[in-house]
Amino acid sequence: MRGTTVLPGTPCSAPRDGEPPVHRLEVRLPDEVPFAVGTFDGIGPMSRAGFPHRHTFYELVHVTAGAGVHVVDLDRHVLRPPHLGVILPGQVHHWEDVRGLDGSVVLFTPEFLVDHPGDRELLRRLGERPWLALDAADHARTGRLIAELSEEYAQGAAGFASVLRSLLHVLLVRTARLPGPAVPDAAPLPGRGHQSRAAGLAEEFARLAARTAHEAPTVRECAERLGVTPGHLAEAVRAVTGRTPAALLREARVCEAQRLLLSTGLSVRQVAARVGFADPAYFCRFFRRETGRSPGDFRKHHDRRAASLEPGDRSA
Structure with a gap:
């Protein structure tokens, strides 16, 4: 890929023993845009990594051929191409038993969305239905848009970054229109501003x-970090999501705990500590209350950990 690569060679080391590696989008030159598009082969072997890992960037995958399974957090998606998939920063994903995988990959950082800040909300909502089956017409339209992105990226002509952002915006808007599990619209607020x-x-x-699930921050602490009052934060979050900040904080801790239970060999005590619980027993009660089952039962039911991520094994 011209000027851009995703972790050539080997993946980054896990931030702490037993946790999934974190991959970042690397650019060789400071004036290169934090964006890449290409085939699975063109992007490189990390585009089809078979071990659980996270990204600091967004990834869109247009799968045109192949068999196997794509695993994102707790969900297993059997390949029956064509598909369009969305992986959000921080999610744990990997490819499992894939054969003949072909298609395109689009990678970009949150900062790349500067021209269309509303695209972040689109991506958040797409993350709630991250694996879409495409009919012939949608498959063709998606392929044409990604081909345009690839052509513009390869040419690198004057103003290409703005063109890439515009084409990506069209791709995201059209993807949001695709049929699939319903995603509730955000509650309207008075005034567009x-x-x-x-x-x-x-x-x-x-x-x-x-980002701070391991710290277990309070709503007040989050509001202070964001420079607003707790009341203002609660009003904005409820208006957009229909939920309270406290509920979303609990959800973030549960989601991180589930990721660690599913994709690492950490003990329940270690997972509890990673998400801010000094008392493993209290963590187990919290987890059961939020999910309906104990951490041990959850892990047993979803026991698909990768041996390469067991504590002390750095072979990945």
Whole structure:
């Protein structure tokens, strides 16, 4: 890929023993845009990595051929191409038993969306239905748009970054229109400017909640970090998501715990500590209350950990 690569060679080391590796989008030159598009082969072997890992960037995958399974967090998606998939920053994913995998991959950082900040909300909502089966017409339209992205990226002509952002915006809007499991619309707010500010604040809060799940911050602490009052934060988050900040903080901790239970060999005590619980027994009660089952039962039911991520094994 011209000027851009995803972790050539080997993956990054896990941030702490037993946790999934974190991959970042690397650019060789500071003036290169944080964006890449190409085939699975063109992007490189990390585009079809068979071990659980996270990204600091967004990834769209247009699967045109192949067999196997794509695993995102707790969901297993059997390949029956064509598909369009969305992987959000922080999610744990990997490919399992894939054969003949072909298609295109689009990679970009949150900062790349500067021209269309509303695309972050689109991506958040697409993340709630991240694996879409395409009919012939949608498959063809998606392929044409990605081909345009690839051509523009390869040419690198004057203003290509703005063109890439515009084409990506069209791709995301059209993807959001595709049929699939219903995604509730955000509750409207009076005034477009008010709605935009609330959506931006709610998005910042969601990212903060995911990033700090191990710290177990309070709503007040989050509001202080974001420079707003707890009341203002609660109003914005409820207006956009229909939920309270406290509920989203709990969800972020549960989601992180589920990821660690599913994709690592950490003990329940270690997972509890990773998500901010000093008392493993209290963590187990919390987990059962939020999910309906104990951490041990959850892991047993979803026991698909990768041996390469067991504590002390750095072979990945």
